[in-house]
Amino acid sequence: EAGVAQSPRYKIIEKRQSVAFWCNPISGHATLYWYQQILGQGPKLLIQFQNNGVVDDSQLPKDRFSAERLKGVDSTLKIQPAKLEDSAVYLCASSPNPARAGTGGDPSYGYTFGSGTRLTVV
Amino acid sequence: RKEVEQDPGPFNVPEGATVAFNCTYSNSASQSFFWYRQDCRKEPKLLMSVYSSGNEDGRFTAQLNRASQYISLLIRDSKLSDSATYLCVVNLAAGNKLTFGGGTRVLVKP
Numbered sequence: 535e536a537g538v539a540q541s542p543r544y545k546i547i548e549k550r551q552s553v554a555f556w557c558n559p560i561s562g563h564a565t566l567y568w569y570q571q572i573l574g575q576g577p578k579l580l581i582q583f584q585n586n587g588v589v590d591d592s593q594l595p596k597d598r599f600s601a602e603r604l605k606g607v608d609s610t611l612k613i614q615p616a617k618l619e620d621s622a623v624y625l626c627a628s629s630p631n632p633a634r635a636g637t638g639g640d641p642s643y644g645y646t647f648g649s650g651t652r653l654t655v656v
Numbered sequence: 657r658k659e660v661e662q663d664p665g666p667f668n669v670p671e672g673a674t675v676a677f678n679c680t681y682s683n684s685a686s687q688s689f690f691w692y693r694q695d696c697r698k699e700p701k702l703l704m705s706v707y708s709s710g711n712e713d714g715r716f717t718a719q720l721n722r723a724s725q726y727i728s729l730l731i732r733d734s735k736l737s738d739s740a741t742y743l744c745v746v747n748l749a750a751g752n753k754l755t756f757g758g759g760t761r762v763l764v765k766p
Contacts (some may be wrong), residue, residue: 576743576756577700590753625699645754647699
């Protein structure tokens with residue numbers, strides 16, 4: 535089974551520039567999550583989609599961050615304009631449905647993370 | 657107060673020794689609990705779920721104490737390959753989003 539695909543793997547931009555990340559979840563996974571992980575910290579949820587609808591975006595800095603999942607499959611996360619403090623790894627995860635997220639050791643039922651996009655803002 | 661708190665470590669552990677560490681969570685309505693492992697520059701991966709009765713998976717034992725709102729992980733007979741950051745993860749019922757602690761770094765040395 536293919537995993538969660540993310541691109542690009544690395545991105546370096548100057549502050550005030552724009553950047554976009556792309557995520558393709560595991561086929562059939564209805565729920566998609568974007569997390570921000572700053573060095574030395576745990577992942578922080580930015581936004582959660584159920585199919586193409588937003589379930590939770592309470593921690594998304596909406597003045598500069600936006601995300602969409604128009605067809606309920608792949609998703610993009612955009613930052614415009616970027617700040618130095620946005621330097622982090624942006625992780626995408628998917629799960630089959632909310633009730634199963636994180637349960638057991640079977641990857642088909644649990645959260646699965648992509649390998650992330652490492653963003654450096656200079 | 658953070659929703660999920662962990663001692664960041666690092667815990668320096670001799671190979672073959674036992675190491676244990678805890679995690680506390682603030683929301684008493686939390687319903688499910690997990691330990692994830694994250695290797696350097698890699699994504700988090702599920703290590704094990706944590707059940708009220710406690711559970712083992714090989715050399716790893718997880719415990720949940722709902723009254724005191726903490727979770728523990730114990731690693732026996734530590735291997736060099738156990739060196740990683742261990743993330744405590746809590747799932748609230750509403751919205752089913754995973755909330756991560758900051759991680760505990762474990763370094764197993766020969």
